[in-house]
Amino acid sequence: MTARNPGFSTLAVHAGAQPDAATGARATPIYQTTSFVFNDADHAAALFGLQAFGNIYTRIMNPTQAVLEERVAALEGGTAALAVASGHAAQMIVFHTIMRPGENFIAARRLYGGSINQFGHSFQSFDWHVRWADPEDPASFESQIDDKTKAIFIESLANPGGTFVDIAAIADIAHRHGLPLIVDNTMATPYLVRPFEHGADVVVHSLTKFMGGHGNSMGGVIVDGGTFDWSASGKYPFLSEPRPEYGGVVLHSTFGNFAFAIACRVLGLRDLGPAISPFNAFLLLTGIETxxxxxxxxxxxxxxxxxxxxxxxxxxxxxxxxxxxxxxxxxxxxxxxxxxxxxxxxxxxxxxxxxxxxxxxxxxxxxxxxxxxxxxxxxxxxxxxxxxxxxxxxxxxxxxxxxxxxxxxxxxxxxxxxxxxxxxxxx
Incomplete structure (x- = not known):
C-alpha cells in the first residue's frame, strides 16, 4: 500500500494482504492447520499470557483469518476485527462479552427473523433479556433503558423490509446513557453505509451474505470501532477488571482502542469456540475483492x-x-x-x-x-x-x-x- 489513503475498492482487494513470505504466493494462502509451533518456552508463555501477538491454535486465530479480519476492519473504518463461524456466532460473542445474567439490551424489532429468535428465546438460557423498540421512533429505545441495560442493537438496513435506520439518532441516545451501539451492517455492507461514521461502537456482519457474495461459505465478523469507554461506568467487567486467567491483565487499559475485539477473541471465541474455518475465510476474502x-x-x-x-x-x-x-x-x-x-x-x-x-x-x-x-x-x-x-x-x-x-x-x-x-x- 502507498502512503496516500487508499480508496474503498483498493482496500477491498489489498487490505491486510501481502505476498506470502515463504512462497511468494500472491493470493492469501489457506493455512489449513490446527496449531502452530512455538519458538521456545518463553515465546509460548508470552503468547498465552497476552504479552505477545501470534498464532497458537486455529480455534483462536489463524493467518488466513487474520487477513480477513484486517480487511473488514479497514473497509468499515474500525480498529480491529474478529472473524467467527457465522453472523449468529458474532452476535453471541458480542453479547457474551458485555452481558451478565439478569441484564437486558434493547433491540430494534425490525430484524432478521433468526436474530429475533436468538434474542427472544435462545438468549433467555443465559438470563439475558431483550426489550423491543421501534426503529422508526428513537424515543422508544430511550424509554426502556434502566440500570441493567447494557447495549442497544439495530440493523443499519433492516431485514426483510430493506428500510434504513437513523443510526445517528439512536447513537445519541445510547451514548447519553453510557451504552454502546451495536449495528448489524450485513444488508448494507460498508460500501453503502459505514456505521462508525454515524456513532456506532461495534459493527457485526453475517459475512455469508453480501460480503462473501457467492453463497458458498459461512462466516461472521465483529468490528471494534475503538470509540467506546469500557471502563467509565464499571458495567463491563470483562474489559475493565483484572482477568485472572491472564495474570490480572485489564484488557481495556492494556489494549486501548481495540480492547473489545481482543476481549471477544480471548474470552469469548477461546471458550465458546465458534471458529471460522481457514477455507471459508479464504473464500470470503475472494468475494470481498469484488x-x-x-x-x-x-x-x-x-x-x-x-x-x-x-x-x-x-x-x-x-x-x-x-x-x-x-x-x-x-x-x-x-x-x-x-x-x-x-x-x-x-x-x-x-x-x-x-x-x-x-x-x-x-x-x-x-x-x-x-x-x-x-x-x-x-x-x-x-x-x-x-x-x-x-x-x-x-x-x-x-x-x-x-x-x-x-x-x-x-x-x-x-x-x-x-x-x-x-x-x-x-x-
Missing part, C-alpha cells in the same frame, strides 16, 4: 425491479427505499446515497396463498433462505424465516402474510424482470 462492483450492480438492478413492480397492477405495495416516493427515501439518501441495497419487500394482492404460488412459479430466482448472493433469490418470510413468530410479530418485523422478499442479483435486469412477470401471470 464487493464494490457487485453492490453497485445489486442496487441498480433492485431499483429497476422496484420501479417495474410498483407499476404492476397485481402488486398492492412496494417497500424499497431507493424509490423517490418511498417513506424511507430521505434516510436512504442520508446514509447510503450510492443506492438502496438489493433486498426489499412487496405485497401481492391475494395475500398469503398468492405469495406462496408466486415464489413457486419463479424459474431463474432461487427460493431459499439467504440473501446477498450473486443470484437473484426470493422467499415468503411468513411461511419460512419468520414462521416461528406470531402474526402480529411478523407484521411488526415487516414480514406479514402478504410479504414477498427479493434479494436482487447481478444478472441482466431484463431477465430478472421477465422471470417476475411470468411468475405473476401464474399467481
Amino acid at each position: 464487493l464494490p462492483l457487485r453492490m453497485q450492480r445489486h442496487c441498480d438492478n433492485a431499483l429497476a425491479v422496484a420501479r417495474w413492480l410498483k407499476a404492476n397492477d397485481k402488486i398492492s405495495w412496494v417497500n424499497y427505499s431507493g424509490l423517490e416516493s418511498d417513506a424511507n427515501h430521505a434516510l436512504q439518501q442520508k446514509y447510503a446515497p450510492r443506492g438502496g441495497g438489493a433486498v426489499f419487500t412487496f405485497g401481492l394482492k391475494g395475500g398469503y396463498e398468492a405469495g406462496k404460488r408466486f415464489v413457486e412459479g419463479l424459474q431463474m430466482f432461487s427460493h431459499l433462505a439467504n440473501i446477498g448472493d450473486t443470484r437473484s433469490l426470493v422467499i415468503h418470510p411468513a411461511s419460512t424465516t419468520h414462521r416461528q413468530l406470531a402474526e402480529e410479530q411478523q407484521v411488526a418485523a415487516g414480514a406479514g402474510p402478504d410479504v414477498v422478499r427479493l434479494s436482487v442479483g447481478i444478472e441482466d435486469v431484463a431477465d430478472i424482470i421477465a422471470d417476475l412477470e411470468q411468475a405473476l401471470a401464474k399467481s
Whole structure:
C-alpha cells in the first residue's frame, strides 16, 4: 500500500494482504492447520499470557483469518476485527462479552427473523433479556433503558423490509446513557453505509451474505470501532477488571482502542469456540475483492425491479427505499446515497396463498433462505424465516402474510424482470 489513503475498492482487494513470505504466493494462502509451533518456552508463555501477538491454535486465530479480519476492519473504518463461524456466532460473542445474567439490551424489532429468535428465546438460557423498540421512533429505545441495560442493537438496513435506520439518532441516545451501539451492517455492507461514521461502537456482519457474495461459505465478523469507554461506568467487567486467567491483565487499559475485539477473541471465541474455518475465510476474502462492483450492480438492478413492480397492477405495495416516493427515501439518501441495497419487500394482492404460488412459479430466482448472493433469490418470510413468530410479530418485523422478499442479483435486469412477470401471470 502507498502512503496516500487508499480508496474503498483498493482496500477491498489489498487490505491486510501481502505476498506470502515463504512462497511468494500472491493470493492469501489457506493455512489449513490446527496449531502452530512455538519458538521456545518463553515465546509460548508470552503468547498465552497476552504479552505477545501470534498464532497458537486455529480455534483462536489463524493467518488466513487474520487477513480477513484486517480487511473488514479497514473497509468499515474500525480498529480491529474478529472473524467467527457465522453472523449468529458474532452476535453471541458480542453479547457474551458485555452481558451478565439478569441484564437486558434493547433491540430494534425490525430484524432478521433468526436474530429475533436468538434474542427472544435462545438468549433467555443465559438470563439475558431483550426489550423491543421501534426503529422508526428513537424515543422508544430511550424509554426502556434502566440500570441493567447494557447495549442497544439495530440493523443499519433492516431485514426483510430493506428500510434504513437513523443510526445517528439512536447513537445519541445510547451514548447519553453510557451504552454502546451495536449495528448489524450485513444488508448494507460498508460500501453503502459505514456505521462508525454515524456513532456506532461495534459493527457485526453475517459475512455469508453480501460480503462473501457467492453463497458458498459461512462466516461472521465483529468490528471494534475503538470509540467506546469500557471502563467509565464499571458495567463491563470483562474489559475493565483484572482477568485472572491472564495474570490480572485489564484488557481495556492494556489494549486501548481495540480492547473489545481482543476481549471477544480471548474470552469469548477461546471458550465458546465458534471458529471460522481457514477455507471459508479464504473464500470470503475472494468475494470481498469484488464487493464494490457487485453492490453497485445489486442496487441498480433492485431499483429497476422496484420501479417495474410498483407499476404492476397485481402488486398492492412496494417497500424499497431507493424509490423517490418511498417513506424511507430521505434516510436512504442520508446514509447510503450510492443506492438502496438489493433486498426489499412487496405485497401481492391475494395475500398469503398468492405469495406462496408466486415464489413457486419463479424459474431463474432461487427460493431459499439467504440473501446477498450473486443470484437473484426470493422467499415468503411468513411461511419460512419468520414462521416461528406470531402474526402480529411478523407484521411488526415487516414480514406479514402478504410479504414477498427479493434479494436482487447481478444478472441482466431484463431477465430478472421477465422471470417476475411470468411468475405473476401464474399467481
